Amino acid sequence: MSDLNTATTSSALMKTYQRLPLTILKGKGSYVWDDQDVKYLDYTAGIATCSLGHVPDQVQAKLKEQLDDLWHVSNLYQIPQQEALAEKIVSVSCFDQAFFCNSGAEANEAAIKLAKKYAKDHQKPERTEIVTFSNSFHGRTGSTMAATAQTKIHNGFTPITPGFTYLPFNQMEAIEQIDTEKTAGVLLELVQGEGGVHPADAAWVQALDTYCKEADILLMVDEIQTGMGRTGTLFAYEQYDIEPDAITLAKGLGSGFPIGALAAKNKAADSFSPGTHGSTFGGNPLAATAGLATLDQIADTAFLQDVQEKSILLTEALNELVENNTLVKEVRGKGFLIGLEVTNKAGTWVEKLREKQILVLTAGDHVVRILPPLTTDKEELFTFIGVLTAIAAEL
Ligand SMILES: Cc1ncc(COP(=O)(O)O)c(C=O)c1O
Structure with a gap:
């Protein structure tokens, strides 16, 4: 791991991004680790970029x-x-x-x-x-x-x-x-x-x-x-x-x-x-x-078949949330490009998930964007669904 300064209080960078107070220093597969060595399940995949997980x-x-x-x-x-x-x-x-x-x-x-x-x-x-x-x-x-x-x-x-x-x-x-x-x-x-x-x-x-x-x-x-x-x-x-x-x-x-x-x-x-x-x-x-x-x-048929199966599993679980929770309005998307429309602020969900060491994104004010790495496994998906369901019940 590098000896970079991870302080976020002052910066010489132009302020083009609203950065979260999270400094990620390491990644492998579906996970990243911050500067305090806290491990996060990364369902942003670098905004649909690290599709094979981190450092494949x-x-x-x-x-x-x-x-x-x-x-x-x-x-x-x-x-x-x-x-x-x-x-x-x-x-x-x-x-x-x-x-x-x-x-x-x-x-x-x-x-x-x-x-x-x-x-x-x-x-x-x-x-x-x-x-x-x-x-x-x-x-x-x-x-x-x-x-x-x-x-x-x-x-x-x-x-x-x-x-x-x-x-x-x-x-x-x-x-x-x-x-x-x-x-x-x-x-x-x-x-x-x-x-x-x-x-x-x-x-x-x-x-x-x-x-x-x-x-x-x-x-x-x-x-x-x-x-x-x-x-x-x-x-x-x-x-x-x-x-x-x-x-x-x-x-x-x-x-x-x-x-x-x-x-x-x-x-x-x-x-x-x-x-x-x-x-x-x-x-x-x-x-x-x-x-x-x-x-x-x-570009491998079996790989893509697996992505489709896992995305069906996730989408079905999210649809259950829609049925059981009035805050969750709709699930949209295809494969592992998924949007969960919520009636409250999407940012609240992103924050709550981050507190539980799971990273997701927003896409506008009311859509939680979920972009798992295509390589995520079922166990990780079940963890995500479990935490999301608990947060939904809490909110
Ligand atoms: C559909 C689409 N087109 C273009 C871009 C721009 O890509 P880049 O940020 O690599 O310039 C993005 C980035 O989010 C995108 O989602």
Whole structure:
């Protein structure tokens, strides 16, 4: 363990986060330990990032090997680890090519650029806009903040980058409102994570997919939170019986090592040619190694089957809480991306659980967001359910 100063009273950090008075110094599997050596069951998984648990053995071993050989070379050279990760993504999805960057926002930036370039390349230069949906979350950079259809995210940053049109999420009428004259692409989450854990309806998504295909508008799914097994299938789009033109990935892709990706079908991906997009660090040997070791484990049918079974168990238990406790209104989500809507403040539940050494998140004022590592076992799930039920009875 390091000898870092863990005092939280003064800080030279910019105050962009409301940090809790908890300093985590170590993690393994589903658990983390604080600076007092108190052990917590971590059902935040670094906000859907440490999907194989903390410091997973196989990823750790591969990273250690790579640390001895080479950390970084520029994208001006061949990078076999990056090639291998791209091939793996292509082999387990409906996509043909991948581009690597370092975060979710950057992956969405790449998708936004790709849609515009695709329109120009296909003689539709007037198509410059991207459609996104109410309550979405796509990142904090200039364009991805603008793509995020939530005024609270825009506040203080006007003028917001132009070129985004917001339509109502899950509303059939919204599809008709897409302006085919000026729209280059549609970007959407299949389960809105930050926006309160709201799954998209299958019929709506399929109608949107059909509309986009007929109008030759790129349909791009932001799988930054839903991808990498989080919803019980490797990618959430598989559950909607659609093949989008592109998806964006980050969070769970590198088990906590920063990496993002845009994966696309040839039709769209071919619009990126040398010089059109790039990243210094994107897909460097360390990042690509983390990604490949993670994907190798998650893209396994038995692994995903196990996630589905465990998520059913958890969801059923949470539904029992809904039936038996008036404070608990609804359970939403897919797989291990679960939102529990409560009538009181979600923060109260988060605090009470933390007092019992369990970490969860909120998603808005009234939603407790539960993101177990995909590797959590039934015993841990029963512990979580037991503590949550006791808290519900207490409140
Ligand atoms: C759906 C979605 N898109 C994009 C992002 C932005 O990712 P990052 O924080 O890695 O830039 C997030 C992060 O929470 C997300 O949940």
